[in-house]
Amino acid sequence: MSSNLQLNSEGKLKHFLTLEGLSKELLTEILDTAESFAGMSDSQVKKVPLLRGKTIVNLFFENSTRTRTTFELAATRLSADVLSMNIATSATSKGESLLDTIRNLEAMFVDMFVVRHAISGAAHFIAQHTAPHISVINAGDGQHAHPTQAMLDMFTIRQIKQDFSTLRVAIIGDILHSRVARSQIQALNTLGAAEVRVIAPKTLLPAHVESLGVTASHNLTEGLKDIDVIIMLRLQKERMTSALLPSESEYFKCFGLTEDKLKIAKPDAIVMHPGPINRGVEIDSKVADGPQSVILKQVSNGIAVRMAIMAMAMQTSAAAPGRSAIVGSN
Amino acid sequence: MSQIHIQNGRIIDPANNIDRIGSVYIADGKIASLTNEPAGFSPDTVIDAGNQIVCPGFIDLSTRLREPGQSRKATFKSETAAAASAGVTTMCLQPDTVPVIDTAAVAELVKDLAEKTGYQQIYPIAALTRKLEGVELSSMLSLKQAGCIAVGNASQPVQNLLILRRAMEYAASHDLLLIFRPNDYWLGNKGCAHEGAFATRYGLPGIPEAAETIALSHCLELVELTGCRVHFGQISCKRAVIKIHQAKKYGLNVSADVAIHQLHLTENDIQPFDSSYHVLPPLRTDADKNALRQGLASGTLDAICSDHQPHDMDAKLGAFPETEPGISSLETLLPLMLRLVAQQKITLPQGIAALSTNPARILRLNSGALTPGFNADVCVFNPELSWQIDAESWQSQGLNTPFWGQTMTGKVTHTLQTGKLIYRQGE
Numbered sequence: 001m002s003s004n005l006q007l008n009s010e011g012k013l014k015h016f017l018t019l020e021g022l023s024k025e026l027l028t029e030i031l032d033t034a035e036s037f038a039g040m041s042d043s044q045v046k047k048v049p050l051l052r053g054k055t056i057v058n059l060f061f062e063n064s065t066r067t068r069t070t071f072e073l074a075a076t077r078l079s080a081d082v083l084s085m086n087i088a089t090s091a092t093s094k095g096e097s098l099l100d101t102i103r104n105l106e107a108m109f110v111d112m113f114v115v116r117h118a119i120s121g122a123a124h125f126i127a128q129h130t131a132p133h134i135s136v137i138n139a140g141d142g143q144h145a146h147p148t149q150a151m152l153d154m155f156t157i158r159q160i161k162q163d164f165s166t167l168r169v170a171i172i173g174d175i176l177h178s179r180v181a182r183s184q185i186q187a188l189n190t191l192g193a194a195e196v197r198v199i200a201p202k203t204l205l206p207a208h209v210e211s212l213g214v215t216a217s218h219n220l221t222e223g224l225k226d227i228d229v230i231i232m233l234r235l236q237k238e239r240m241t242s243a244l245l246p247s248e249s250e251y252f253k254c255f256g257l258t259e260d261k262l263k264i265a266k267p268d269a270i271v272m273h274p275g276p277i278n279r280g281v282e283i284d285s286k287v288a289d290g291p292q293s294v295i296l297k298q299v300s301n302g303i304a305v306r307m308a309i310m311a312m313a314m315q316t317s318a319a320a321p322g323r324s325a326i327v328g329s330n
Numbered sequence: 331m332s333q334i335h336i337q338n339g340r341i342i343d344p345a346n347n348i349d350r351i352g353s354v355y356i357a358d359g360k361i362a363s364l365t366n367e368p369a370g371f372s373p374d375t376v377i378d379a380g381n382q383i384v385c386p387g388f389i390d391l392s393t394r395l396r397e398p399g400q401s402r403k404a405t406f407k408s409e410t411a412a413a414a415s416a417g418v419t420t421m422c423l424q425p426d427t428v429p430v431i432d433t434a435a436v437a438e439l440v441k442d443l444a445e446k447t448g449y450q451q452i453y454p455i456a457a458l459t460r461k462l463e464g465v466e467l468s469s470m471l472s473l474k475q476a477g478c479i480a481v482g483n484a485s486q487p488v489q490n491l492l493i494l495r496r497a498m499e500y501a502a503s504h505d506l507l508l509i510f511r512p513n514d515y516w517l518g519n520k521g522c523a524h525e526g527a528f529a530t531r532y533g534l535p536g537i538p539e540a541a542e543t544i545a546l547s548h549c550l551e552l553v554e555l556t557g558c559r560v561h562f563g564q565i566s567c568k569r570a571v572i573k574i575h576q577a578k579k580y581g582l583n584v585s586a587d588v589a590i591h592q593l594h595l596t597e598n599d600i601q602p603f604d605s606s607y608h609v610l611p612p613l614r615t616d617a618d619k620n621a622l623r624q625g626l627a628s629g630t631l632d633a634i635c636s637d638h639q640p641h642d643m644d645a646k647l648g649a650f651p652e653t654e655p656g657i658s659s660l661e662t663l664l665p666l667m668l669r670l671v672a673q674q675k676i677t678l679p680q681g682i683a684a685l686s687t688n689p690a691r692i693l694r695l696n697s698g699a700l701t702p703g704f705n706a707d708v709c710v711f712n713p714e715l716s717w718q719i720d721a722e723s724w725q726s727q728g729l730n731t732p733f734w735g736q737t738m739t740g741k742v743t744h745t746l747q748t749g750k751l752i753y754r755q756g757e
Contacts, residue, residue, distance in 0.1 A: 120533040121603035121649040143533030179533055207536055211527035
């Protein structure tokens with residue numbers, strides 16, 4: 001159901017909620033479309049009229065700067081009207097109020113919701129209950145999925161490494177609570193990466209993590225061997241107070257990426273991070289700002305990838321130009 | 331009073347080891363005879379049970395009817411109608427009503443509400459601790475005298491083992507049965523799904539088996555220490571079945587039940603984020619399901635309960651972790667039991683015993699059998715009749731079942747409670 005929910009009867013993207021159930025061809029189409037947009041950022045005219053007259057609402061039930069901003073920029077460059085709403089959540093906010101929020105916004109003739117929510121499944125819920133002409137883009141739901149982040153990471157990897165089939169990718173840190181990691185794992189497996197390895201202490205790995213299609217290691221030194229792509233995850237401070245880790249310094253000692261540790265990976269390995277970075281907790285500044293880091297590239301690529309996904313999702317719900325028109329606008 | 335003759339049915343009465351075609355004679359609300367027509371018997375109702383099964387009415391060890399306090403979810407009227415249509419003639423009511431059944435007054439209120447519906451045998455379970463908070467003991471003796479059949483803490487764990495010990499000692503002093511759902515609060519970690527592949531994939535907080543088995547182990551130790559009679563409710567995993575088996579073998583006076591949906595569904599059946607599958611304890615793995623089935627077949631698990639939890643639409647309308655757990659399950663109890671028989675996991679007499687004879691034994695009730703002199707609680711069902719779960723067939727106010735829209739095989743045609751026909755199919 002989750003996989004079908006986001007595709008229309010012709011198998012085209014309608015919502016973008018999770019990477020589960022999406023084909024390699026579709027993911028590749030997203031990356032190709034994003035590539036056609038990527039060139040635009042350097043040009044004088046940064047806008048295309050693809051979504052002119054469309055209204056996109058960024059519905060952020062959870063704080064975010066980077067993701068919200070890149071979604072705003074992406075929508076603006078597609079010539080859509082954008083409204084960003086930060087809605088504080090409280091523990092008592094229930095499905096009813098979530099639904100009511102959606103209903104109220106629907107009444108304002110919205111065409112697309114970009115949703116971030118602290119509860120896993122929130123974007124699915126909205127997609128299931130919103131009016132049929134509205135597309136829903138998941139900008140992160142609980143610990144479930146963050147598919148646009150994963151796609152911009154794939155875009156960045158492809159830019160540098162071209163071929164996924166030979167790549168060994170390590171994802172390091174708090175896999176348990178990470179929606180980014182879950183989506184990255186699905187993307188990498190769908191695109192045919194040679195190996196996806198997760199490296200973390202047992203307290204930060206979910207049960208049966210292998211069922212996601214990864215190998216697991218609890219030792220950074222061993223885990224980094226033969227790795228082409230290193231993805232670091234942000235460590236939240238509250239992991240220390242909930243007895244998942246003893247201290248930031250011990251975490252850094254075991255799992256922090258330093259220049260020395262980086263040398264264990266392949267010499268041309270790239271270092272990624274979805275941000276925001278905790279310098280000195282999961283990654284040393286020298287590595288974050290070093291020559292192998294592509295962290296800022298990820299941020300720039302976020303705009304093109306989100307433009308591609310929004311444009312593709314809106315094409316199915318409206319008489320928007322086909323992909324050839326998008327590529328042609330390059 | 332009326333006299334009823336049920337004829338031509340296949341009578342299955344596990345308590346009396348009966349399985350044969352014959353007649354049941356009912357007079358003055360009691361079973362009169364299963365053999366010879368009593369002298370002067372002149373039935374005012376004759377039920378032809380040809381090609382049907384006649385068995386003791388079902389006794390459900392765990393239900394929620396949502397009154398008092400939550401009538402928007404369900405009412406005694408709606409849920410007793412559902413129970414009657416499902417062949418259930420006795421229900422134990424969990425104490426997590428609003429207010430909690432922790433005083434004699436609330437227990438009396440429940441009895442009054444039950445009486446008004448005309449459905450006789452609703453037995454409240456008294457809260458073990460005040461407000462189910464696990465801090466102070468409830469007035470168990472007063473609650474017993476007000477008609478409570480057992481004590482329990484519903485789904486709420488008693489976190490402090492000293493308090494649990496004292497509650498069990500006190501319950502034992504008054505010869506009260508403790509109905510206990512093993513669930514360690516901290517290990518449960520406010521989860522909403524089994525800690526397994528499904529929860530991992532969908533980023534849901536998981537509940538490990540250890541949350542159940544550790545609470546179970548603690549309680550078993552306290553059974554030995556306190557001598558309290560304990561019935562474990564809604565067992566959900568293989569390792570708990572093993573522990574109960576060992577405890578029984580060792581000689582502890584314990585019994586256990588399993589909720590009907592646990593015998594059929596696993597985490598693999600959960601449609602992504604479909605809140606109708608949100609239930610606690612959570613749906614676990616195939617290995618757990620198979621062990622529960624074996625436990626039922628071997629007698630380690632004594633009973634099947636519905637764990638009926640009707641909800642209003644809003645309670646299930648939201649992102650999965652935010653919805654309320656529970657399945658409306660009275661009406662699927664019989665067909666899902668029969669599905670186990672069809673799959674040759676248990677025999678039909680075993681299934682009927684798990685729904686009647688064994689719960690009666692656990693509750694020390696003179697029912698769950700067609701013994702002459704017992705209240706005439708009788709269920710007549712057609713094991714072949716197929717029906718669809720839809721708005722027309724469904725009686726419960728709670729539509730929250732993952733089986734919605736599916737075809738069930740096996741339908742109750744008549745339900746008698748203390749000799750009174752409380753349900754007849756098609757009426």
